[in-house]
Amino acid sequence: MNVNTEVCIVGAGPGGALLAYLLAKNNISTVLVERHNGIDKEFRGEHLNSEGEQVLKKHRLYEKVKEYGLLLMDRVEYWSENKLIKSVFPPPDSEHVGIHVPQNHLLNVILKEAKKYDNFQLLMGTRVSKLIEDQSGRYVGVKAIMNDTEITINSSIIIGADGRYSTIRKLANIPTDIIKHGYDLLWAKVPRPVSWDPTVRLTLINNQQLALFTQAGGYIQIGWNIEEGSFTKLRKNSFKPFVNQLVEAFPELTETVEKNINSWSDFVLLNVQSSRSKTWVKDGLIIMGDAAHTMSPTAALGVNIAMKDADTLAGIIIEAVQNKDASTFNLKKFENARRKEVESLQEQQLLQESSFKHNFDVTL
Numbered sequence: 001m002n003v004n005t006e007v008c009i010v011g012a013g014p015g016g017a018l019l020a021y022l023l024a025k026n027n028i029s030t031v032l033v034e035r036h037n038g039i040d041k042e043f044r045g046e047h048l049n050s051e052g053e054q055v056l057k058k059h060r061l062y063e064k065v066k067e068y069g070l071l072l073m074d075r076v077e078y079w080s081e082n083k084l085i086k087s088v089f090p091p092p093d094s095e096h097v098g099i100h101v102p103q104n105h106l107l108n109v110i111l112k113e114a115k116k117y118d119n120f121q122l123l124m125g126t127r128v129s130k131l132i133e134d135q136s137g138r139y140v141g142v143k144a145i146m147n148d149t150e151i152t153i154n155s156s157i158i159i160g161a162d163g164r165y166s167t168i169r170k171l172a173n174i175p176t177d178i179i180k181h182g183y184d185l186l187w188a189k190v191p192r193p194v195s196w197d198p199t200v201r202l203t204l205i206n207n208q209q210l211a212l213f214t215q216a217g218g219y220i221q222i223g224w225n226i227e228e229g230s231f232t233k234l235r236k237n238s239f240k241p242f243v244n245q246l247v248e249a250f251p252e253l254t255e256t257v258e259k260n261i262n263s264w265s266d267f268v269l270l271n272v273q274s275s276r277s278k279t280w281v282k283d284g285l286i287i288m289g290d291a292a293h294t295m296s297p298t299a300a301l302g303v304n305i306a307m308k309d310a311d312t313l314a315g316i317i318i319e320a321v322q323n324k325d326a327s328t329f330n331l332k333k334f335e336n337a338r339r340k341e342v343e344s345l346q347e348q349q350l351l352q353e354s355s356f357k358h359n360f361d362v363t364l
Contacts, residue, residue, distance in 0.1 A: 001151040005031040005121070006321050008142060008155035010128050010168050012039065014103065015289035015306030016161030017110040022059065022314035024120035025113075028321055031153055032114070033144060035162075037125040039107040045303035046106075046221075047213065048099040052304035055311050061109055068105035071198050071216040072096035079203040079249065080360050098200065098300070100215050106303075126151070131158070131171045131285070138326070139172070139284035157317060157326045158285045161306070164275065166291035174287065175278040179346070181296050181353060183208065184231060186224040186267040189215070190260040193252055196220065202359070205245050209356055212250065220253070222246070223297065228272070235264040272296055274346050280339070281331040288313060288334075293342045298349040305342060312337050 007023055009016045012034035020032040048056075048070075056062035073096050076088040090097050114120045123146060132141035132152070141154040160168025169176065192214060201212040208225040215221050224246075226234060234242070243261055247254045260266070275294040280287050289306035316334050320326050 001146075001149060003031060003121070003123075003151060003153045005029045005153065005155050007031070007157045007159065007317060008033065008153045009159040009161055010142070011160065011162030011166075011289075011291070012036075012107065012111070012122070012124075013161060013163065013289065013306065014045075014106055014110070014303050015310045016159065017107055017114070018055075018059075018307050019159065019161065019288070019310035019313055019317075020120060020122075021110050021114040022310065023317060024117040026314070026318050027119065028318060029119040030114075031121045031123060031155070033123045033126045033128060033142075033153070035125070035127045039104055039111070045300060045306075046101055046103050046215070047300035047303070048101055049299075049301070049304050050094060052307050053099060055304075055307045058311070061113065064109045064113070065101060065106055068109060069102065069216045070105065071100040071214065073098040073100065073200055073214065074198050076200045077202065078359050079201060082249070082251070086359060100198075100213065102216055103303075105216075123151075128162075128167050128171070131168070137283065139282065156284070156321060156324075157331075159313075159317075160285070160287035160291045161289050161310075162291055164273075164290040164294040166287060168285070169277065169287050169291050172282055172285055172287075174280075174282070177276045177278075179274045179276070179350075180228065181272045181274065181350070182228050183225045183353075184228050184272050185270040185297055186222075186226060186231070187270060188222040188224075188261055188267050189219050190222065190253070190256045192218055192220040193256060195252065201250070203249050204357065204360055205249060207357070210246070210249065220256075224267075231269050239264055270297065274349065276343065276346070280335040281328050283328050284326045286313065286317075286331055286334060293339075293346070295346065296349045296353070298352050301345055301349070305345065309334075309338060 006029045008031045009020050010033045020030045023030045078086040126144050126146040128142045128144045130143040134140045160166050198214045203210050211223040213221040274296045277292050280292045288309040295302040313334050
């Protein structure tokens with residue numbers, strides 16, 4: 001089976017899906033490839049900041065996402081020994097300190113809009129296995145497996161939007177530096193008590209950050225930092241003493257935690273790392289989002305940065321397709337426009353992590 005298109009995007013997360021929509025809307029034939037069979041994936045980036053919000057509003061998607069359901073955060077709270085010690089409220093020009101948007105809501109809206117265009121095609125359950133090069137070494141397509149059948153997608157430009165473990169990045173032999181952060185993260189989700197406000201609540205347990213994010217749909221997402229590489233050893237111990245620390249910090253969660261977190265398997269482990277790729281482009285190929293620059297979970301920047309990548313990249317790709325110029329030199333405009341800001345934000349994440357404990361020093 002052969003598919004011909006101007007742009008092939010691998011990875012249907014928020015960045016890849018938004019880019020596909022923007023290209024299709026501008027008359028660029030686009031194939032979006034996703035290895036999963038569905039878009040309802042747990043524990044992905046789901047918090048928008050003001051920049052992510054503005055990207056959606058710019059492209060008239062925010063109100064559509066709002067109809068599906070989202071939740072504005074009233075404030076960020078810092079707690080110590082069952083006492084509220086500091087609150088951060090929205091700035092004067094905003095009505096929130098962040099927005100929780102279930103990723104399936106966001107993707108449903110973007111993909112629904114993209115499907116309105118005949119030049120858009122979505123291939124779910126499709127795994128890329130090989131990049132295709134022409135005689136000059138320029139990338140001109142991919143081979144993929146869909147329903148046990150190999151397909152060939154011929155494309156002028158290939159986009160790797162396939163996350164931190166990017167297949168496209170690996171196949172293109174793009175070197176990447178991994179940055180360790182000294183901690184891993186345990187995720188869990190529980191129904192929230194009726195009295196629990198739309199907040200981000202932060203505390204320290206065993207000198208590690210515990211974050212509680214109120215979610216749309218009546219849930220609380222728990223993000224619990226643990227020492228890097230310690231989960232294997234940790235789960236050999238009794239489960240109860242570990243979880244008791246959570247309910248001791250926030251007693252109002254006792255009932256919902258006891259009903260919904262009953263074993264180590266109720267947590268999902270995220271190995272925390274960030275990364276910087278040596279380059280984001282080659283002839284006929286671009287990587288974006290976590291594939292190019294993985295972010296740590298701090299401040300929930302990942303989804304926002306991926307959508308800003310898509311917003312910036314769309315115009316560059318449209319011009320490249322129209323001018324039939326997918327050279328490294330031309331596509332480098334994207335990297336030149338975005339790398340400095342992204343790496344600055346990565347540095348800010350490291351600084352926030354190293355200074356987090358200072359938020360609980362009431363003498364400062």
